[in-house]
Amino acid sequence: MEFSHYSVMLNEVVEGLMINPNGIYVDGTLGGAGHSVEIIKKLDDGMLIGIDQDQDALKFARQKLNEHSGKFILVHSNFSHIKEIIEDLEYEEVDGVLLDLGVSSYQLDTPERGFSYNHDAELDMRMNAEEPLTAYEVVNTYSLEELSNIIKEYGEDRWHYRIAQFIVNEREIKPIKTTFDLVEVIKKAVPKGARKDGPHPAKRTFQAIRIEVNNELGIIEKTIRDAVDKLKSGGRIAIITFHSLEDRLVKTTFNDLKKDCICPPEYPICICDHRAVVKVITRKPMIASMKELEFNPRSRSAKLRIAEKL
Numbered sequence: 001m002e003f004s005h006y007s008v009m010l011n012e013v014v015e016g017l018m019i020n021p022n023g024i025y026v027d028g029t030l031g032g033a034g035h036s037v038e039i040i041k042k043l044d045d046g047m048l049i050g051i052d053q054d055q056d057a058l059k060f061a062r063q064k065l066n067e068h069s070g071k072f073i074l075v076h077s078n079f080s081h082i083k084e085i086i087e088d089l090e091y092e093e094v095d096g097v098l099l100d101l102g103v104s105s106y107q108l109d110t111p112e113r114g115f116s117y118n119h120d121a122e123l124d125m126r127m128n129a130e131e132p133l134t135a136y137e138v139v140n141t142y143s144l145e146e147l148s149n150i151i152k153e154y155g156e157d158r159w160h161y162r163i164a165q166f167i168v169n170e171r172e173i174k175p176i177k178t179t180f181d182l183v184e185v186i187k188k189a190v191p192k193g194a195r196k197d198g199p200h201p202a203k204r205t206f207q208a209i210r211i212e213v214n215n216e217l218g219i220i221e222k223t224i225r226d227a228v229d230k231l232k233s234g235g236r237i238a239i240i241t242f243h244s245l246e247d248r249l250v251k252t253t254f255n256d257l258k259k260d261c262i263c264p265p266e267y268p269i270c271i272c273d274h275r276a277v278v279k280v281i282t283r284k285p286m287i288a289s290m291k292e293l294e295f296n297p298r299s300r301s302a303k304l305r306i307a308e309k310l
Contacts, residue, residue, distance in 0.1 A: 006296040007034025008240055009304050012286050013098060014038045016238050016306045022046050023095030023235075026086065028079030028223070033061035035098055040068045048072040049089065051079050053128035054107070078128065080219035083226035093232040099223070102242040102302065103127075103210065115210060117202040120180040125206075125213045135209050139176050144168045154217070154245065155208030163189040163205055182206075207243065217245060224253045228278060231309040236281070238306045247285065247303050254280050254307050281306040 007013075013035055017025065021044040027036045030052035040048050050065075050072055052058050058074050065072050075085050079099060086094060107127065108116050114124030114135055123135035142150070147164035151157050166189035167176065176182050183202045190201040211217055227237050241247040256262060257278045261270045285303035292299055
C-alpha cells in the first residue's frame with residue numbers, strides 16, 4: 001500500500017523551528033517525510049538529516065524527497081542514536097531537531113504490521129522489523145506480573161490485572177497468535193459495562209504492548225538530552241507526543257534542562273553546579289487546530305512542545 005502519514009501540526013512545527021536557510025536540521029522520526037519536505041523547502045545551502053528505524057518509511061521518503069537531491073541524508077536507525085549519527089556525519093552542531101513520537105498512519109493501516117486492533121494480523125508491532133522482540137513474544141512469554149505492570153504503566157488501563165490474567169489463561173490453552181485473538185481475550189476480560197463507554201477496549205493494551213516492543217518511553221529522556229547537547233545556541237527542538245506518558249516525560253526533561261539548580265529544595269545552598277541549557281518556548285503544549293482535526297482526527301491527542309538552546 002502507499003505510505004501515508006498525515007503530518008501533525010505541520011505549520012506549527014515548521015514555524016516553531018524558525019528555519020535557518022543554511023542550517024542543519026534533523027527529523028528523528030522521518031515517517032512519510034511530510035515535515036521534512038516543508039523544512040527542505042525553506043533551505044538554501046542547508047541540510048536535512050532524516051532518521052527512521054522503519055525501512056518502508058525510508059524507501060517512501062527517498063522517493064518523496066527525490067526532487068530535493070543534495071539537501072537530505074537518510075539514515076536507517078533509531079532516533080536514540082541521534083548524537084552518534086550527527087557526529088558520524090561530521091557535523092559538530094545542528095540548528096534544529098524534530099521528533100514526532102506517533103505511530104505512522106501507514107504502520108497502523110498496514111494489517112501485516114500488527115499494530116492495529118482493527119485489522120487481523122500476526123502479532124508483531126515492531127517499528128524496526130530487524131529487532132527481535134515482537135508483540136507475540138510479549139503476549140505469550142511475559143509473566144502475569146510483567147503483563148499487568150506493562151498494561152498498567154504504559155496503557156493506564158484500570159483492568160490491567162484482569163486483562164493480564166485472561167491472557168495468561170488463554171495462552172495455556174493455545175498461543176495467542178493474531179491481533180484479533182488478542183482483541184477477543186481483552187473483550188472477555190473487560191466487564192461488559194466498562195465496554196459501553198470510552199475507546200475500544202483493546203486500545204490501551206495494544207498501546208502498552210507497542211510501547212514495550214519498541215522501548216518507546218525508555219529512550220525519550222536520553223534522546224532529548226543528546227539532541228539538546230548537539231544543538232547550536234539558538235537552535236530549537238520540537239517534539240510531538242500522542243499520549244500523557246510521553247508528554248509527561250518531555251515536559252519533565254524540558255523543565256530539568258531549563259533550571260539553574262536541581263538540588264533538593266531542603267538544601268540551603270546550591271551544590272549541583274547545574275546550569276540551564278534551554279528556555280522553554282511553549283509554556284503550555286500546542287494542540288491541533290479545529291481545522292486540522294477535520295482532516296485528521298488522529299491528531300486530536302497530539303501535543304507539541306518546543307525548547308530553544310541557550
